[in-house]
Amino acid sequence: MPGKKGSEKELISKENFSEWYDNVLLEAKIADDRYPVKGFTVYTGWGFSIAKRIIAMLEERLEATNHEPMQFPVVIPEDSFQKESDHIEGFSEEVFWITHAGENELDRRLLLRPTSETAIYPMFKLWIRSHADLPLRMHQTCNVYRYETKATRPLYRGREFLWNEAHTAHDTYEDSERQVRAGVEAYRSVYDRLGLSYITLKRPDFDKFAGADYSIAFDAWNPDGKVNQIGTVHQLGHNFAKAFDLTYEDETGKQVHATNTCYGMGFGRVLAAVVSQHGDDHGIILPPTIAPKQVVIVPIPIKGKEADAKRYAGDVAKTLEEANVRVVLDEDDRLRPGEKFYKWEMYGVPLRIEIGPREAKSKTVTIVRRDTFEKVKADLAQLVPTVQSLFASIFENLNDRSRKYMESKLTSAGNIDELLNHMEEKKIARINWCGDRQCADNLKEKVSGEIRGTLWETHEEPDGPCILCGDQAKSVAYFSRAY
Amino acid sequence: MPGKKGSEKELISKENFSEWYDNVLLEAKIADDRYPVKGFTVYTGWGFSIAKRIIAMLEERLEATNHEPMQFPVVIPEDSFQKESDHIEGFSEEVFWITHAGENELDRRLLLRPTSETAIYPMFKLWIRSHADLPLRMHQTCNVYRYETKATRPLYRGREFLWNEAHTAHDTYEDSERQVRAGVEAYRSVYDRLGLSYITLKRPDFDKFAGADYSIAFDAWNPDGKVNQIGTVHQLGHNFAKAFDLTYEDETGKQVHATNTCYGMGFGRVLAAVVSQHGDDHGIILPPTIAPKQVVIVPIPIKGKEADAKRYAGDVAKTLEEANVRVVLDEDDRLRPGEKFYKWEMYGVPLRIEIGPREAKSKTVTIVRRDTFEKVKADLAQLVPTVQSLFASIFENLNDRSRKYMESKLTSAGNIDELLNHMEEKKIARINWCGDRQCADNLKEKVSGEIRGTLWETHEEPDGPCILCGDQAKSVAYFSRAY
Numbered sequence: 001m002p003g004k005k006g007s008e009k010e011l012i013s014k015e016n017f018s019e020w021y022d023n024v025l026l027e028a029k030i031a032d033d034r035y036p037v038k039g040f041t042v043y044t045g046w047g048f049s050i051a052k053r054i055i056a057m058l059e060e061r062l063e064a065t066n067h068e069p070m071q072f073p074v075v076i077p078e079d080s081f082q083k084e085s086d087h088i089e090g091f092s093e094e095v096f097w098i099t100h101a102g103e104n105e106l107d108r109r110l111l112l113r114p115t116s117e118t119a120i121y122p123m124f125k126l127w128i129r130s131h132a133d134l135p136l137r138m139h140q141t142c143n144v145y146r147y148e149t150k151a152t153r154p155l156y157r158g159r160e161f162l163w164n165e166a167h168t169a170h171d172t173y174e175d176s177e178r179q180v181r182a183g184v185e186a187y188r189s190v191y192d193r194l195g196l197s198y199i200t201l202k203r204p205d206f207d208k209f210a211g212a213d214y215s216i217a218f219d220a221w222n223p224d225g226k227v228n229q230i231g232t233v234h235q236l237g238h239n240f241a242k243a244f245d246l247t248y249e250d251e252t253g254k255q256v257h258a259t260n261t262c263y264g265m266g267f268g269r270v271l272a273a274v275v276s277q278h279g280d281d282h283g284i285i286l287p288p289t290i291a292p293k294q295v296v297i298v299p300i301p302i303k304g305k306e307a308d309a310k311r312y313a314g315d316v317a318k319t320l321e322e323a324n325v326r327v328v329l330d331e332d333d334r335l336r337p338g339e340k341f342y343k344w345e346m347y348g349v350p351l352r353i354e355i356g357p358r359e360a361k362s363k364t365v366t367i368v369r370r371d372t373f374e375k376v377k378a379d380l381a382q383l384v385p386t387v388q389s390l391f392a393s394i395f396e397n398l399n400d401r402s403r404k405y406m407e408s409k410l411t412s413a414g415n416i417d418e419l420l421n422h423m424e425e426k427k428i429a430r431i432n433w434c435g436d437r438q439c440a441d442n443l444k445e446k447v448s449g450e451i452r453g454t455l456w457e458t459h460e461e462p463d464g465p466c467i468l469c470g471d472q473a474k475s476v477a478y479f480s481r482a483y
Numbered sequence: 484m485p486g487k488k489g490s491e492k493e494l495i496s497k498e499n500f501s502e503w504y505d506n507v508l509l510e511a512k513i514a515d516d517r518y519p520v521k522g523f524t525v526y527t528g529w530g531f532s533i534a535k536r537i538i539a540m541l542e543e544r545l546e547a548t549n550h551e552p553m554q555f556p557v558v559i560p561e562d563s564f565q566k567e568s569d570h571i572e573g574f575s576e577e578v579f580w581i582t583h584a585g586e587n588e589l590d591r592r593l594l595l596r597p598t599s600e601t602a603i604y605p606m607f608k609l610w611i612r613s614h615a616d617l618p619l620r621m622h623q624t625c626n627v628y629r630y631e632t633k634a635t636r637p638l639y640r641g642r643e644f645l646w647n648e649a650h651t652a653h654d655t656y657e658d659s660e661r662q663v664r665a666g667v668e669a670y671r672s673v674y675d676r677l678g679l680s681y682i683t684l685k686r687p688d689f690d691k692f693a694g695a696d697y698s699i700a701f702d703a704w705n706p707d708g709k710v711n712q713i714g715t716v717h718q719l720g721h722n723f724a725k726a727f728d729l730t731y732e733d734e735t736g737k738q739v740h741a742t743n744t745c746y747g748m749g750f751g752r753v754l755a756a757v758v759s760q761h762g763d764d765h766g767i768i769l770p771p772t773i774a775p776k777q778v779v780i781v782p783i784p785i786k787g788k789e790a791d792a793k794r795y796a797g798d799v800a801k802t803l804e805e806a807n808v809r810v811v812l813d814e815d816d817r818l819r820p821g822e823k824f825y826k827w828e829m830y831g832v833p834l835r836i837e838i839g840p841r842e843a844k845s846k847t848v849t850i851v852r853r854d855t856f857e858k859v860k861a862d863l864a865q866l867v868p869t870v871q872s873l874f875a876s877i878f879e880n881l882n883d884r885s886r887k888y889m890e891s892k893l894t895s896a897g898n899i900d901e902l903l904n905h906m907e908e909k910k911i912a913r914i915n916w917c918g919d920r921q922c923a924d925n926l927k928e929k930v931s932g933e934i935r936g937t938l939w940e941t942h943e944e945p946d947g948p949c950i951l952c953g954d955q956a957k958s959v960a961y962f963s964r965a966y
Binding site: 138 | 515517518519520523524525526527528529531532534535551552553554555556557558559560563575576577578579580581582583584585586593595602605606609615621626628630643645817
């Protein structure tokens with residue numbers, strides 16, 4: 001590894017993804033899964049600092065496009081929850097019920113929101129009177145609760161998860177279609193700024209959001225081959241508006257039903273994608289925009305010359321801080337430089353600056369990139385532009401590597417054997433599909449994996465019959481294992 | 484009212500505080516209390532935008548003073564909750580219990596956190612090994628849940644409330660005493676930047692946090708005379724450390740108990756204080772730092788000259804935006820200028836700029852202050868510095884008014900009759916108190932109000948016997964009605 005030195009602990013290879021991931025979450029202080037309730041995870045300091053920056057990125061985008069920030073209660077009364085029949089069917093198995101307060105049984109059971117449509121629509125009904133009140137767009141960052149029966153995994157699947165959900169109401173179906181596209185663009189703008197690679201799919205009808213006309217989802221690649229759904233956008237049409245009697249007075253004075261969309265981005269999953277797509281054997285690697293600290297300065301003590309290096313390290317830190325770079329000067333005397341390298345590499349800080357008496361004397365710096373371990377020397381006068389350009393270069397490299405990995409994993413399968421092989425190789429495979437649920441179910445049983453949907457914007461023409469039944473294929477579906 | 488014109492709807496006098504408050508919450512889109520579960524309130528767009536800025540203000544301060552941001556689960560297992568006996572006694576009557584998930588009864592009941600000590604300490608126990616791990620400071624912004632039996636009131640008292648809680652662990656009692664002072668300073672820095680007035684009291688022993696050695700609280704004045712507790716800081720001593728077996732290895736290799744502090748700031752109450760202390764008959768008035776929009780530009784249409792005013796209004800908006808002022812240009816054609824004035828006054832936007840063809844021609848602006856309705860004219864070239872200086876002046880005025888009001892409400896009572904009168908006049912009264920709980924309870928029964936505590940930093944010498952029993956007084960206590 002060019003220029004790499006000083007790490008002293010045993011590294012876990014990212015090839016052993018599961019072990020690597022568990023270790024990194026704890027060592028980089030991303031999350032701690034030892035909370036004494038299964039499926040509930042603690043976001044620890046470094047991880048939540050990163051999450052906060054991702055949250056801010058999305059919220060800014062949503063607010064710049066006229067979504068009002070709100071906060072709705074976590075509890076939903078049972079009668080509200082039961083208004084939209086598909087929705088109940090989809091979620092009732094997995095809701096947590098509050099039945100008592102203090103010593104008393106509640107008159108009416110309350111559930112913890114698994115998603116907030118049924119909390120929000122009764123209020124939308126109060127707020128929407130006429131077409132002038134539309135479109136209405138709100139968003140909230142909050143936790144939602146689902147009693148998952150599948151195996152939980154920190155950040156990927158928990159019983160509590162932190163997300164942002166947006167809910168909108170419109171006068172026409174056409175306008176809600178526009179909103180679906182706007183939602184997709186908003187989400188992509190965040191993923192793209194994080195350098196994540198993913199495919200945008202329209203989920204098959206049997207896998208859409210409970211109560212939606214259709215659902216669009218973003219599937220990010222994951223090193224273990226199980227795609228990671230990092231967000232969804234749903235066209236709800238008139239379904240909820242009818243269930244909640246959400247009407248408005250149109251320009252002719254007639255009461256008509258509104259249409260709705262909603263979309264959700266799970267920050268745990270997005271954070272997991274950042275960790276898993278960009279990380280390496282040394283730990284996580286952060287795109288500079290979301291790194292809580294972007295540069296770590298490590299003074300290298302040489303006996304008798306500590307004072308010079310220390311003073312100069314302070315100057316370098318100050319220069320960067322004045323340029324709004326987030327810097328940490330690691331002066332912890334209990335750790336040797338090699339231990340500090342190990343720690344900050346694990347944390348994924350994009351750049352490390354090593355400062356010894358030689359640098360102090362020559363007024364230069366030696367900068368080490370976290371992504372490539374390449375060393376770059378610069379004069380103090382050139383420090384800020386050099387750092388800024390390295391940030392851009394690190395982002396490009398992360399983004400590129402992720403995209404290339406994704407491309408290398410996308411393939412096609414003409415028959416079941418090929419498909420089995422591809423799943424073995426942790427790939428995502430295009431298959432011709434007749435569109436029947438039965439074939440999808442049989443396929444899932446035969447091959448450990450599932451039909452995730454069809455490309456959202458691009459129509460792909462099948463080049464043969466359905467991979468399973470041999471009938472005429474209606475679409476090219478994407479098949480993979482999934483979280 | 485100097486310079487005031489154009490408001491067209493009937494105003495509600497702030498003298499009728501209760502009616503005024505309910506109206507303002509809805510009209511200024513602060514919060515909506517019509518959610519179909521009692522005690523659970525929706526923060527609506529404008530209100531939550533303000534709250535987000537207050538949250539960011541506190542979080543920045545905490546993180547600048549080495550509190551790591553974290554997120555803990557909302558659920559606490561029953562056995563963790565029951566470890567500290569005073570704590571259970573204090574909270575068990577008011578916790579919400581989750582007993583079921585889907586159709587199944589849970590093996591172990593979970594409660595919604597009323598506060599997070601019992602969620603956090605089992606994890607602190609994992610993280611703290613030696614003195615080198617201390618001090619440990621974390622904070623989280625989250626909702627907590629208390630089944631209040633007192634009357635609920637939006638933002639002041641709900642069954643769900645949004646707050647920030649900080650939790651710290653220390654090696655010595657002395658260090659946790661330092662942290663208590665640091666916590667107080669952190670909270671004050673936020674209140675002070677909001678121009679709020681309050682007194683800092685040490686709560687009487689019978690009113691301290693369940694499980695604390697002692698509690699410090701900030702009581703803000705409220706127009707109806709019921710003080711509003713906007714934050715608390717608690718010295719927990721060794722109580723929780725002993726209950727949760729939170730020990731560390733000291734420098735001699737011995738296992739000793741840590742000490743702890745915690746502090747919480749309820750954003751609903753802080754927002755209520757901003758609304759209620761600064762507002763007037765026209766609505767809320769926002770300190771510029773937390774105003775989601777700091778300036779509203781209202782073009783005044785004069786027939787045939789709309790285009791000039793419109794173009795110039797755009798120039799003015801751009802000039803301000805480039806100086807990072809948060810501006811809204813209200814071009815809604817459905818509202819007359821007077822209706823816009825009413826709306827943005829209700830929202831408390833600090834400055835309004837009215838632009839007609841005359842301003843467009845002379846390249847000037849007319850700026851109206853929300854707090855005084857004073858009109859200020861300025862050239863476009865002087866716009867930015869004028870606006871900045873008006874922001875400072877508005878803040879000073881709000882701050883001043885609030886402080887003067889507080890001073891006018893602080894008084895002393897030498898006997899019960901005087902105390903009854905003061906409560907009638909919505910005042911906060913100093914009384915001599917023997918320190919006995921019995922006297923406090925009797926006083927509460929005789930006079931609608933309560934002993935809130937003694938000044939935290941300043942020792943005040945009683946100048947007579949206990950107001951109730953006539954025995955020797957130990958302290959000067961502050962007495963008032965309270966939320």
